[in-house]
Amino acid sequence: MLSEQSAATVRATLPVVAGAIGEITERFYAGLFAARPELLRDLFNRGNQAAGTQRQALAGSIAAFATYLVDHPDERPDAMLARIAHKHASLGVTAEQYALVHEHLFAAIVEVLGEAVTPEVAAAWDEVYWLMANALVAIEKRLYEERGGGGLREWEVVGRVEETADVATFRLRPADGGPVPDFRAGQYVSVQVELADGARQIRQYSLSAAPGSPLRQFSVKRVHGGAAPDGEVSNHLHARVHVGDRLRLSAPYGDLVLGEGGAGVPLLLASAGIGVTPMVAMLGQLADRGHEGRVLVVHGDRSPAEHALRADHEAYAGKLPDASLHFWYETGADDTEESHRTGLVDLAGIAVPNGTRAYLCGPLPFMRAVRAQLIGKGVAPADIHYEVFGPDLWLAQQG
Template identity: 50%
Template sequence: MLSPVSAEVVRATLPVVRDHAVEITGVFYPSMFAAHPDLLDLFNQGNQASGQQRVALASAVVAYAGHLLDPAAAPFAPIAERIAHKHVSLGIRAEQYPIVGRHLMAAVGTVLGDAVTAEVAAAWDEVYRLLAGELIAAEARLYERGGVDPLAPWRRWRVAKRQDEAVDAVSFTLVPDDGDPVPDFAPGQYVSVVVDLPDGHRQPRQYSLSQGPARDSLRITVRRVRGRDDAPDGVVSNHLHDRLHADHTILVGPPAGEHTLAPGTGPVLLVSGGIGITPTASMLDHIARTDPTRRVVVAHAERSRDRHALHAEIDHLAAGLTDTDVLTWYENGGDGRPGRIDLDAVPLPEGVTAHLCGPLPFMRHVRDGLLRRGVPADRVHYEVFGPGMIDNAGGIGAASGPSVPPVSRTGTPW
């Protein structure tokens, strides 16, 4: 809880900080990287170049400050859980937080200048220290629960199998190269992988696990990111497609992610767009192996059949269930992404819990349709690939400003 003095200062200065938050984080990142170039290996440089990461960090700090001022109106626990899982997947350590704090506060002073009095600096430093403490504690619990040493989170895995799934989509089945057991995970979680690029830089990315747990391997399914509208190709996805083959090894972090299959035996709706089918495949695989009588509806949208990754596997798994529907829409959304799903054609069993994964506009459309048809908001869960946003009411937004907190899982929120 903020001290009364700091709370008064933060309340008075929050509008100014909000208005300049992206400018502040824009100063923060170059300063921190110049002083600590090793931290470049922890950040998705594509999101850095696009500016999305600056928005994500600005949003997180502003959202947390609002939460401290009014916890009931601005709950932060789901955001903290999301960030903590992401940090654990990357091996973020407690001793790195003060580095971020120093450079972030210096950036505040650089941007706001003389407006940052000693009292203002102390109040916002308190906000950051409270945020850091909350995240460090959450991450420590996750490290302990997963049996992960934060000083050595990365393990070397060998590619046991590489399989083309569709146009620009390939699966890698991974087995431990160190002989240690395959970690347990929850259906819907992801892992970070690290690649050493030809320019000497190391880059991490997160990929959903595309098969269920309790096997002797992990599997990721990666879509090659092709640049469009002057954006470059995805560096890591193209590296994996072009250079990672059977018997090669790769560094992999621990499974993480809070968007997991709803517990219990109630009906489930799995909705995906494009490569968002990967967590659907993991969840469906788990259901088929552990609860084949559970009512399941699978709905997927793709640009075309030849781009539909894992479709044969999804059909095979669904055939092993006793009560399932599988619906597919093939349509180009006009921006190179899958088109919309006709929500009125999707069966919605009583008490259904929905899991969504795909591009932000796609998921906004799906979520709005589900709410319109009476599915409660707390039964609509979703996974966002990239630094997307969730608004304070729980709706899916866009990375457009610092008024909403981040749900990115392709880099840190810093």
């Protein structure tokens, strides 16, 4: 992995680079988009750029990768790399773009750190970058090969369901009449729309139906408020996309998927808000497989009326022999419903079986709280898996 000489240099300079990485990534994106404005228009999420979350995620991943190489010189953080690679592949990132990123990233490093970037320091961090970049290129190449190549395919909307006031489900079939590729429950697709200003923005949405469906289905929560372009794609989909319209979708990607085998393994599927979408797909897959083990279904929401796909949640759980529902609502919980509770998700009164595998999706504070509770109940950290919608600001912390 990292050479001994570079490891020593990276170890010595990591505090300085990590301390400046936020400014470095800010200048990196500014330089990249000045040179290649089409990348911001048609590839990068303009909402995340405006909010600064993409810069935070990039800074965290670079610092985490370098730290891992220094602390584990004979290993590499494959879980972190796989998560990034799946997102990149869903966007159609190419190997050639890594050289472009390298050019602007290292220009930003020199601009921010100045004379501290000696030839030795530059060489060491160059080695870190290409170890990470080449690993991602290799994983992404394999992902593209498994799916018959990258790129987006045109699909026709054949159904639209208003799940709640702010969540709509879209059902699509291939516009070319070809087959619908299968996927694994928990995965997502990239959806590209053309906005009023001509930008072709891309967002990822989890598939919200169980594998095996003859259609592709995803559910979108409309984002309200915030400075433009926050929520521009979700609002476009809600306001302008109806039956008969066409969208361009990627193949399915994502590494938050149910483990193979283990029909009797106890599972916990925990979600909050629109994080319900991959969990419902997983629950549907378990029902189709006839999963025999214990399944704890946990969900938190503002109210029952805002709980998207609740009917699917309940129906799929009802098909499993040993499943239980535990719903928390901030307001409007029905005291006559055994599954309803008032407040935020709290696992204190729930027995979690030994050997449970947990899958989490929702806002970061929710997932951090649930993860801590599960570890407190004896669930192994390696058995707790998660999905973040948007830039993964937890990735660097979790490793």
